[in-house]
Amino acid sequence: MISPFRGVVHGLGKVVGGTLSSKRYGTVHTTQGKEADIVILVLGTWAGQVGSRNWAAQKPNLLNVAVTRARRRLVVIGDLDAWSRYRCFKDLARHELIHRWTPER
DSSP states (O other), X not given: OEESOHHHHHHHHHHHTTTSOXXXXXXXXXXXXXXXXXXXXXXXXXXXXXXXXXXXXXXXXXXXXXXXXXXXXXXXXXXHHHHTTSHHHHHHHTOTTOOOOOOOO
């Protein structure tokens, strides 16, 4: 499990810390050089956190590192409408193998 944001990783630690080793989750930057069969990319951000999304999407490098860590499957958790407004994330959202799921509200 990875995220571009330290705050999201901190939250992940609270949720999965009892079941996953801290080596199994972290920021995108801490996973460089590592791979896993399944990578869960947790994007996070609230609707108004445009600056955070701008920072994460300013260069394709961050998304590229996240995507290339996955050997078999990539699961992306985030607000599709908010993130797909950004160039690289728009390409990811439009990928032919993407399966979208929206929880019932």
